[in-house]
Amino acid sequence: NAGVTQTPKFQVLKTGQSMTLQCAQDMNHEYMSWYRQDPGMGLRLIHYSVGAGITDQGEVPNGYNVSRSTTEDFPLRLLSAAPSQTSVYFCASSYSFSVGRNSPLHFGNGTRLTVT
């Protein structure tokens, strides 16, 4: 049981390049989300999905796209990388997400992205 798997672990991009950060979970979790973590700013929600075929924007969605074609996978696409997107990116999933009591978020190990 691998949990939440993120690839790659490290990535360096040049400004303007595009790339996809991969996230996969094998726990049959309905809810998946992407966060970015910057010093002094905590974790900020980029996009989230409550099930296959359904995605929505978080706090900081600009410059990022997501899709959820399967329950297991939730890739994050950077369309045209900018230095402001240098950050650590975490994917997190949860078994159920409803108003009120929820299951815990399970985080992947993160992807450290540098844009030069």
Next chain:
Amino acid sequence: GQQVMQIPQYQHVQEGEDFTTYCNSSTTLSNIQWYKQRPGGHPVFLIQLVKSGEVKKQKRLTFQFGEAKKNSSLHITATQTTDVGTYFCAGQTSGTYKYIFGTGTRLKVLA
């Protein structure tokens, strides 16, 4: 939009001293979760609070949810070096499918 602030941002304590971090939301929360992130690691779930005024304990850790469900605290009694890390609260507002994380409190414990 919803904002969640945590204070203090940093805390250095001597081993054996107590530690408290406070979490304040700009909006009423339906529930709040707490996470711990070790240096170089990823956030790991600690606990969830749902009811107004709720208090939960895990060994040396005590979690409280405010009566108005807009604030929460985590208190660690007699800190140990294993408590080192950053503690985050994450709040959900009723009717949304988002957890908004606080800015985190980074704890250092000096042996």
